[in-house]
Amino acid sequence: MAKRKALITGVSGQDGSYLSxxxxxxxxxxxxxxxxxxxxxxWRISHLMNDIELVxxxxxxxxxxxxxxxQIQPDEVYNLAAQSFVAISWEQPVYTANVTAVGALHLLEAxxxxxxxxxxxxxxxxxMFGKAQQFPQNENTPFHPRSPYGVAKVYAHYITMNYxxxxxxxxxxxxxxNHESPRRGPEFVTRKxxxxxxxxxxxxxDKLALGNREVRRDWGFAGDYVRAMWLMMQQDKPSDYVIGSxxxxxxxxxxxxxxxxxxxxxxxxxxxxxxxFRPAEVEVLLSDPSRAxxxxxxxxxxxxxxxxxxxxxxxxxxxxxxxxxxx
Ligand code: NAP
Ligand code: F7E
Numbered sequence: 001m002a003k004r005k006a007l008i009t010g011v012s013g014q015d016g017s018y019l020s021x022x023x024x025x026x027x028x029x030x031x032x033x034x035x036x037x038x039x040x041x042x043w044r045i046s047h048l049m050n051d052i053e054l055v056x057x058x059x060x061x062x063x064x065x066x067x068x069x070x071q072i073q074p075d076e077v078y079n080l081a082a083q084s085f086v087a088i089s090w091e092q093p094v095y096t097a098n099v100t101a102v103g104a105l106h107l108l109e110a111x112x113x114x115x116x117x118x119x120x121x122x123x124x125x126x127x128m129f130g131k132a133q134q135f136p137q138n139e140n141t142p143f144h145p146r147s148p149y150g151v152a153k154v155y156a157h158y159i160t161m162n163y164x165x166x167x168x169x170x171x172x173x174x175x176x177x178n179h180e181s182p183r184r185g186p187e188f189v190t191r192k193x194x195x196x197x198x199x200x201x202x203x204x205x206d207k208l209a210l211g212n213r214e215v216r217r218d219w220g221f222a223g224d225y226v227r228a229m230w231l232m233m234q235q236d237k238p239s240d241y242v243i244g245s246x247x248x249x250x251x252x253x254x255x256x257x258x259x260x261x262x263x264x265x266x267x268x269x270x271x272x273x274x275x276x277f278r279p280a281e282v283e284v285l286l287s288d289p290s291r292a293x294x295x296x297x298x299x300x301x302x303x304x305x306x307x308x309x310x311x312x313x314x315x316x317x318x319x320x321x322x323x324x325x326x327x
Contacts, residue, residue: 003029007072007118009059009107010080011052014183015123017044019078019226024051026230031072033057033081044183059103065110069118076233078121079107082153085187086127089149090279097152104156108163108171116169119233122160124173125153126218126244126285136288138242139175146280161240170238174229177244177287180307181222182314189251190219190311193258198315200269201262208269211276213252216284218244221302221310231296244287245300254308261312 006023010016011032023030030052032045045052055072057064059081069077082100083089089096104122111118129137130146145151157173164171184191189210199205220243228243259266292298302310 003027004076005029005031005072005074006076006078007031007033007055007068007074008078008080009033009057010082010123011054012042012045013080013084014044014181014185014222015080015179015226015229017048017183018181018223019080019229020045020048020052022226022230024048028076029053031055031068031074033068059099059106062106062109065106066114069110069114073115074118076119076121077107077111077115078123078229078233079104080123082123083149085185086147086149087187087276087278089147089152093148096148097155100149100152101155105159108159108169111169112163112167116167119170119238120160120163120172121229121233122156122171122173123229124157124160124175124240125150126175126177126287127282128154128157128175129285130282132282132285135284136246136286138288139240139291146282147278150282157240164238170233172232172235172238173240174225174232175240175242176225176228177218177220177242177285179220179222179225180311182311183222184311190254190308191315193254194308194311195315196269197258197262197264197312198319200264201316202319204319206269207271209271209273209276210251210255211273211278212281213255213270213272214250214283215281216248216250216286218246218248218285218287219254219304219307220245220300221307224300224302228292228296228298231292231298235296241292241296242287242289243292243298244289245304246287246289247304248284248286249304257305257308258312261309262316
């Protein structure tokens with residue numbers, strides 16, 4: 001039987017790398033869409049270069065997406081590409097909207113025109129709940145986004161739903177709460193903490209400046225969350241699901257846990273810098289993933305303490321191997 005074909009946008013990102021591994025394990029032919037950059041440092045997928053086929057495209061370039069759909073005729077399309085850093089979305093709101101919101105529409109149009117039988121997954125986000133209207137948040141909780149990023153994700157979420165309803169497409173969204181890993185970008189708070197702990201441990205850094213440490217997030221491991229994406233694409237009918245751990249912790253909890261893993265006193269090293277506070281903050285998020293657990297049979301394998309340990313140990317190991325930790 002011919003291999004199933006999956007196209008992943010955002011393949012060079014954290015989730016793209018874990019999803020590629022999962023789909024390869026399941027026997028898919030994996031096409032990963034990358035955009036041209038001057039560095040092309042695809043460190044998260046360097047170990048997969050012989051196994052996946054990289055194709056060129058950009059979410060803001062409709063013609064590139066049309067061409068890819070026509071050429072590949074994928075069975076499944078996972079739209080993981082986005083300007084995904086919330087803090088930058090205030091600095092580059094128009095760019096964020098073009099990529100994160102309208103980019104999803106470009107992809108849906110390309111599928112509708114050129115590969116109408118392809119199934120579509122949209123990477124929706126708990127940032128859509130923002131100033132959350134109820135606790136915990138489930139599939140029926142109203143959205144109240146607090147950043148240009150969150151607003152862009154709401155657009156992408158609703159246009160996905162609209163294409164499902166308008167054109168009978170298999171189009172689904174995973175409303176994913178924060179998920180992290182050793183492959184997390186260094187600007188996100190968890191990896192900023194774990195990499196700083198490693199550098200402090202090695203004597204390469206003394207202080208770690210953070211913003212608001214009281215905010216609470218529902219954190220999980222990215223490897224667990226890509227399994228949920230795949231499961232959503234294998235159902236009889238497309239639908240949207242909340243994916244999270246059902247527990248939340250503060251940034252301070254992450255700090256305390258991470259420094260403890262390395263046997264360091266956080267009080268000596270952590271400082272506050274107003275530059276890392278946001279114009280509008282998402283104070284608390286907490287998921288109710290019960291629908292995904294019951295209908296998809298999905299569950300977490302890595303808990304919060306295991307996640308922190310995994311990230312700190314990976315950064316300590318990287319430093320030992322390379323002698324430096326590039327941030
Ligand atoms: P990430 O590490 O920031 O990866 C983003 C990916 O998008 C990268 O491969 C990036 O390519 C690509 N990209 C950015 N702009 C693009 C464009 N114009 N055209 C094509 N590709 C473009 O993000 P992630 O953490 O893996 O998250 C995956 C998706 O899930 C994102 O849509 C994110 O918004 C969403 N999400 C993430 C979380 C989370 O906690 N991680 C939670 C909910 C939703 P380059 O390598 O070239 O920059
Ligand atoms: O911030 C606070 C910050 O940047 C988490 C993305 O994957 O998850 C991610 O968005 C919290 C915020 O992630 C620093 O104010 C304090 O409240 O790690 P973050 P995020 O904004 O939650 C969602 C679900 C997505 O969809 C996004 O794509 O930590 N915080 N001090 C800080 N945050 C950062 N980055 N740096 C600090 O120094």
